[in-house]
Amino acid sequence: MKSKLLSAPYIVWMILFTLVPLGVVFYYAFADVNTGQFTMANLANMGTYTPIFLRSIWLSLAASAICLVIGYPVAYYISQTKPTTQRFLSMLIMLPMCMSFLLRTLAWVALLEDTGIINRLLSNFGIGPLPLIRNNGAVILGMVYNYLPYMILPLYSVMVKIDRRLIEAAQDLGCNSRQVFGKVIFPLSVPGIISGISMVFVPAVSTFYISQKLGSTGTTLIGDVIESQFKGAYNPNLGAAMSLVLMVLIFICVGIMNHFGEDNSEEGMVTI
Amino acid sequence: MRKVNKIFTILVFIFLYIPMILLAIASFNSGTDIAVFKEFTLRQYGNLFRDSTLLALLRNSLIIAVLSSLIATVMGTAAAVGIHSMGGRMRSVIMGVTNIPMTNPEIVTGVSMALLFAFIGHLLKINAILGFGTLLIAHITFNLPYVILNVMPKLKQMDPDLKEAALDLGCTPVQAFFKVVIHEVMPGILSGALMAFTMSLDDFIISYFVTGSGFITLPVEIYNYTKKPIQPKIYALFTLMFAVILTLMVLMNLLQLRDSKKKATTQRKDFMKR
Amino acid sequence: MKKRITVALILISVLVSTFCPWVHAEEAESITVYNWGQYISDGTDGYLDVIEEFTARTGIKVNYITYDSNESMYTKLKTGGATYDVIIPSDYMIAKLIEEDMLEPLNFDNIPNFQYIDEEFRNMEYDPENLYSVPYTWGTVGIIYNTKYVDDASSWASLWDERYEGKILMFDNCRDAFAIAQSRLGYSLNTEDVEELEACADLLKEQKPLVQSYVMDQIFDKMEREEAWIAPYYAGDYLFMVQENENLAFSFPEEGYNVFVDAMCIPKGCQNKEGAEAFINFLCDPEISGQNLEYLGYSTPETEAKQYMDPNVANSDIAYPDAETLSRATSFVNLSTEANQAMNSLWLEVKTAGSNTATYLIYTAIAVVIVAVIAVVIAMQKKKKKQRRGQSRK
Numbered sequence: 001m002k003s004k005l006l007s008a009p010y011i012v013w014m015i016l017f018t019l020v021p022l023g024v025v026f027y028y029a030f031a032d033v034n035t036g037q038f039t040m041a042n043l044a045n046m047g048t049y050t051p052i053f054l055r056s057i058w059l060s061l062a063a064s065a066i067c068l069v070i071g072y073p074v075a076y077y078i079s080q081t082k083p084t085t086q087r088f089l090s091m092l093i094m095l096p097m098c099m100s101f102l103l104r105t106l107a108w109v110a111l112l113e114d115t116g117i118i119n120r121l122l123s124n125f126g127i128g129p130l131p132l133i134r135n136n137g138a139v140i141l142g143m144v145y146n147y148l149p150y151m152i153l154p155l156y157s158v159m160v161k162i163d164r165r166l167i168e169a170a171q172d173l174g175c176n177s178r179q180v181f182g183k184v185i186f187p188l189s190v191p192g193i194i195s196g197i198s199m200v201f202v203p204a205v206s207t208f209y210i211s212q213k214l215g216s217t218g219t220t221l222i223g224d225v226i227e228s229q230f231k232g233a234y235n236p237n238l239g240a241a242m243s244l245v246l247m248v249l250i251f252i253c254v255g256i257m258n259h260f261g262e263d264n265s266e267e268g269m270v271t272i
Numbered sequence: 273m274r275k276v277n278k279i280f281t282i283l284v285f286i287f288l289y290i291p292m293i294l295l296a297i298a299s300f301n302s303g304t305d306i307a308v309f310k311e312f313t314l315r316q317y318g319n320l321f322r323d324s325t326l327l328a329l330l331r332n333s334l335i336i337a338v339l340s341s342l343i344a345t346v347m348g349t350a351a352a353v354g355i356h357s358m359g360g361r362m363r364s365v366i367m368g369v370t371n372i373p374m375t376n377p378e379i380v381t382g383v384s385m386a387l388l389f390a391f392i393g394h395l396l397k398i399n400a401i402l403g404f405g406t407l408l409i410a411h412i413t414f415n416l417p418y419v420i421l422n423v424m425p426k427l428k429q430m431d432p433d434l435k436e437a438a439l440d441l442g443c444t445p446v447q448a449f450f451k452v453v454i455h456e457v458m459p460g461i462l463s464g465a466l467m468a469f470t471m472s473l474d475d476f477i478i479s480y481f482v483t484g485s486g487f488i489t490l491p492v493e494i495y496n497y498t499k500k501p502i503q504p505k506i507y508a509l510f511t512l513m514f515a516v517i518l519t520l521m522v523l524m525n526l527l528q529l530r531d532s533k534k535k536a537t538t539q540r541k542d543f544m545k546r
Numbered sequence: 547m548k549k550r551i552t553v554a555l556i557l558i559s560v561l562v563s564t565f566c567p568w569v570h571a572e573e574a575e576s577i578t579v580y581n582w583g584q585y586i587s588d589g590t591d592g593y594l595d596v597i598e599e600f601t602a603r604t605g606i607k608v609n610y611i612t613y614d615s616n617e618s619m620y621t622k623l624k625t626g627g628a629t630y631d632v633i634i635p636s637d638y639m640i641a642k643l644i645e646e647d648m649l650e651p652l653n654f655d656n657i658p659n660f661q662y663i664d665e666e667f668r669n670m671e672y673d674p675e676n677l678y679s680v681p682y683t684w685g686t687v688g689i690i691y692n693t694k695y696v697d698d699a700s701s702w703a704s705l706w707d708e709r710y711e712g713k714i715l716m717f718d719n720c721r722d723a724f725a726i727a728q729s730r731l732g733y734s735l736n737t738e739d740v741e742e743l744e745a746c747a748d749l750l751k752e753q754k755p756l757v758q759s760y761v762m763d764q765i766f767d768k769m770e771r772e773e774a775w776i777a778p779y780y781a782g783d784y785l786f787m788v789q790e791n792e793n794l795a796f797s798f799p800e801e802g803y804n805v806f807v808d809a810m811c812i813p814k815g816c817q818n819k820e821g822a823e824a825f826i827n828f829l830c831d832p833e834i835s836g837q838n839l840e841y842l843g844y845s846t847p848e849t850e851a852k853q854y855m856d857p858n859v860a861n862s863d864i865a866y867p868d869a870e871t872l873s874r875a876t877s878f879v880n881l882s883t884e885a886n887q888a889m890n891s892l893w894l895e896v897k898t899a900g901s902n903t904a905t906y907l908i909y910t911a912i913a914v915v916i917v918a919v920i921a922v923v924i925a926m927q928k929k930k931k932k933q934r935r936g937q938s939r940k
Contacts, residue, residue: 096292
């Protein structure tokens with residue numbers, strides 16, 4: 001009973017600084033840009049942006065899936081090392097994120113361009129310029145690079161506490177290493193997977209800048225569009241409407257994911 | 273199998289560090305282009321130290337990152353414990369709200385918070401309300417979800433009987449909380465704090481809108497370099513920062529190593545005495 | 547553990563108390579300058595540190611902050627919650643700010659150096675009576691091209707040339723991009739006619755498949771490294787690029803082009819108007835203006851200042867084109883809200899054009915299926931485990 005009170009400051013905080021600003025977003029989404037009167041026009045136009053919404057969702061889903069595939073073995077490896085090494089490695093995973101996101105993205109641009117570092121190296125071996133940049137792949141690469149640590153860390157922190165005796169018991173009972181993984185380690189790491197996916201997928205959908213720098217003229221993402229509406233186009237109302245739609249879409253996606261994850265589980269998942 | 277995994281992990285680390293290495297090399301480059309190394313020079317470091325504003329901005333960034341991640345970690349951990357003990361419906365509502373700062377594009381969060389602050393300032397008749405305080409509030413707000421999402425899975429994983437056991441063994445509830453619960457979820461708290469720190473060190477969009485004229489952070493300044501290419505002294509700044517943080521981490525790690533060894537020996541002694 | 551936490555707390559409080567801004571209370575007079583990023587000489591590579599020099603001469607401390615576009619500065623000013631003493635927006639934005647009564651009239655008695663501003667930069671269209679602004683820099687927009695690959699760029703049409711497909715860069719900025727289409731179609735750069743704007747948007751959409759990227763600052767690296775061959779950009783910046791790659795050339799397109807002026811203004815609500823005027827006056831000092839703009843590369847509105855500049859820059863006919871070339875240039879004025887909105891939504895159409903809903907629907911569906919499969923596998927495993935547990939309990 002008492003421990004519920006612990007979340008009181010947080011709840012008050014979130015009401016003040018998340019829900020109230022969200023109200024501002026709602027107000028904007030339903031207000032006319034010139035007169036400020038109630039209108040549905042901002043939301044009615046949303047259909048034209050369907051391809052952009054779809055593209056954002058598909059690219060970030062792909063990025064989350066790749067992050068999971070890459071991040072899982074790394075997290076597992078880290079969780080198997082000595083405790084002091086573990087702490088060091090998990091900090092080392094996070095360290096690149098201290099550098100400016102803008103600079104890191106620009107460094108990728110310098111690597112991937114037709115006249116960039118990789119293509120110049122390759123041309124020494126007579127391999128012509130590969131189309132490494134200005135496509136969906138490059139955007140996914142940028143997302144994976146930027147959000148991978150947000151997948152690895154929650155996975156690691158869950159795996160590190162998996163009881164070693166469970167694994168040994170499974171081995172004693174005749175499980176081979178694949179079975180140990182499938183029957184013990186993987187099921188027990190599900191809460192970490194769900195936390196990780198939501199920390200990669202959710203921010204990645206609304207990301208911007210990555211597609212501006214690494215994508216082509218045809219890979220504009222919804223984050224870029226919303227940004228331009230707020231910054232350049234004097235039309236925050238359309239931007240607000242877009243971000244409301246985006247929020248609903250993300251809640252649906254995450255909801256589906258959690259529905260499967262939560263399904264008749266005893267220990268429960270992170271409910272989102 | 274383990275060996276394959278090790279090689280894979282090393283490859284992933286290389287992947288994560290390639291841009292870092294490039295930027296570090298670029299800081300010794302006499303040209304401005306990252307991709308073309310002209311000649312070696314230390315001039316960029318000279319430019320960096322002559323520029324007092326950049327160093328001040330870095331200092332501002334660090335202050336905000338340390339304070340906001342600390343507060344968010346404490347508040348977020350407490351909140352996670354509280355949410356964990358709640359019933360299903362209540363919990364999903366709160367976790368839904370928790371997701372909002374992550375879901376919203378940063379610019380939406382930034383502008384809507386700025387409008388809110390400006391409105392409060394209007395009510396309180398402060399015409400320059402945007403500044404350190406509002407920046408800190410905004411950073412704490414977007415850090416909180418990361419802390420909670422890191423701590424929650426650890427709480428789910430924790431055996432609820434552990435706390436009971438501690439209570440049975442004569443711990444007060446407060447002792448049980450700190451010695452058992454916090455101890456158990458520590459890895460989650462640490463990674464949450466780490467993420468919060470980096471998130472806040474690297475944020476520019478929200479910061480741009482919620483800060484006033486008095487307190488600017490480094491990423492905000494860098495984001496505004498749209499007219500000219502980024503000056504290489506910025507690379508020098510980040511290379512230095514990177515080196516300092518890395519050294520601190522290695523030192524901390526060494527200290528911890530010594531600590532844990534000491535602990536191990538004292539424990540052994542205790543055991544022997546018994 | 548506890549000890550470490552206390553040590554950390556002490557360290558943090560020391561850090562905070564030594565560095566926090568309010569500890570160094572405002573002992574000295576200060577002003578807040580809100581300018582474009584990297585738009586003042588800051589002491590790099592031995593150039594003048596303008597702000598330091600100002601503080602040394604007047605004792606007024608400068609709180610210097612930056613923005614990335616006229617529009618984000620406008621959003622900040624509109625939002626409120628902070629005050630600024632000097633801002634340096636571009637022409638059309640100044641007109642907008644004047645129209646919305648967001649600027650303070652200047653007291654020119656405090657700005658004696660205004661006398662050095664050349665006649666043609668006074669009473670500009672955006673500020674006809676010259677009450678609110680003092681020019682800081684000016685410049686032109688033209689075509690930068692690589693002579694190795696592009697032989698003739700005397701017309702904007704070369705940005706639509708299919709031979710350069712994938713090597714063309716374009717402004718990532720609504721007004722500048724439309725200005726190019728407007729020049730090509732022979733419309734006024736300040737047209738408010740929706741049909742004309744639509745025609746421009748169609749022209750830009752036609753160009754889109756040929757464009758490599760819509761960029762701003764990245765243009766430097768891309769042009770110097772020959773990642774791209776042809777791009778519209780500012781004359782002042784070309785002077786930097788040509789130092790890195792001598793194959794680059796600049797042309798003033800025959801159809802006409804945009805000339806911009808960025809000028810210093812004082813927004814309403816400023817805290818130290820006299821300090822702000824002192825700063826504006828200081829930047830108009832020919833010696834300071836000369837050195838500052840030599841670093842920036844943009845043109846100075848003061849003939850007097852040229853003697854303090856590198857003669858190569860001061861005599862460059864790209865930075866200071868002759869009167870005949872300049873006669874083809876037009877400056878932007880503020881457009882009506884409707885025209886602005888029409889232009890912006892057309893620009894959004896251009897930027898998002900060419901996306902195919904069907905393909906993305908398929909892709910998204912595939913991604914959703916993959917994620918769903920993963921989720922089902924997880925759920926199945928849970929179920930199996932539960933069943934096993936149930937059995938073992940029996």
